[in-house]
Amino acid sequence: MTSVFIVYHSATGTTAKLAEAIGEGASEVGSTSVYGITGEEIISGRFQNETIWAKLDQADAIIFGSPTFMGGPSAQFKAFADASGDRWSDRKWADKVAAGFTIGSNLNGDQCNTLIYFSVLAAQHGMIWCGLDIPGGYDSLGRNRLGTQMGVTAQSADGQLSEIDLVTARYLGKRVAQIAKRLASAHE
Ligand SMILES: Cc1cc2nc3c(=O)[nH]c(=O)nc-3n(C[C@H](O)[C@H](O)[C@H](O)COP(=O)(O)O)c2cc1C
Secondary structure, rough: EEEEEEEEEEOOOOOHHHHHHHHHHOOOOOOEEEEEEOHHEEEEOOOOHHHHHHHHHHHOOEEEEEEEEEEEEEEHHHHHHOOOHHHHHOOOOOOOEEEEEEOOOOOOOOOHHHHHHHHHHHOOOOOOOOOOOOOOOOOOOOOOOOOOOOOEEEEOOOOOOOOOHHHHHHHHHHHHHHHHHHHHHHHH
C-alpha cells in the first residue's frame, strides 16, 4: 500500500491544521502518517528521533511543512532538515515523491521561499518534487487562491484557517499519494 509521511513543525497550530488536511487527502489513496516536530527532539540543534527516521525511510512520499518565519522555514524544521543529511549519502530518500506546504500571516509574506527551500531539500535527497496542478485564479472551486504552484501556501492573520486553503491542502495530499502509487506500480 502506498504510504505518505507528512512531517511538519508548527508553533501555534495553523501548520498542524494544514498537515491534518493533507493527511485526510492522502488517506483517500493509501496509508498516511502525520508527524509534528517538537522542540524536545532537537538536541544540540539537531532533530533526533530514530523511530521517525526509520518511518520516513520506509515511506513512498514525504510532504514537508513549516510556518514561514522570517521568509523561510522555522528553525525547528531546519534542524530536522539538517539532520536528514544523514540519509543523503546513502540516497535513502532518492526517488520518493516530495511536496510541501506553508502558512504565513501576510497574503504575500514570502511563503513561496519556504516552498522553494523544501523543493531544494527534496532535490538534495534525489526526490521527485510534486507541485500543485491547480491553476491559481482559474479553478472553478477557487482552490489555490494565492496562486502558488510550488505547493500549498496558506494565509491567516488570526489563526483561523481559510476553508479554501484546507480544501487545497486536501487536494495536494491526495495528488501526492496518487502519484506515489502510480510510480510504485511502474517500478513493479
Ligand atoms: C518569528 C516569526 C516570523 C514570522 N515571519 C513571517 C513571514 O516571514 N511571513 C509571513 O507571512 N508570516 C510570518 N509570520 C507569521 C506566521 O507564519 C503565522 O503566524 C503562521 O500561521 C504560524 O504558523 P503555526 O501556527 O503553524 O506556528 C511569522 C511569525 C513569527 C512568530
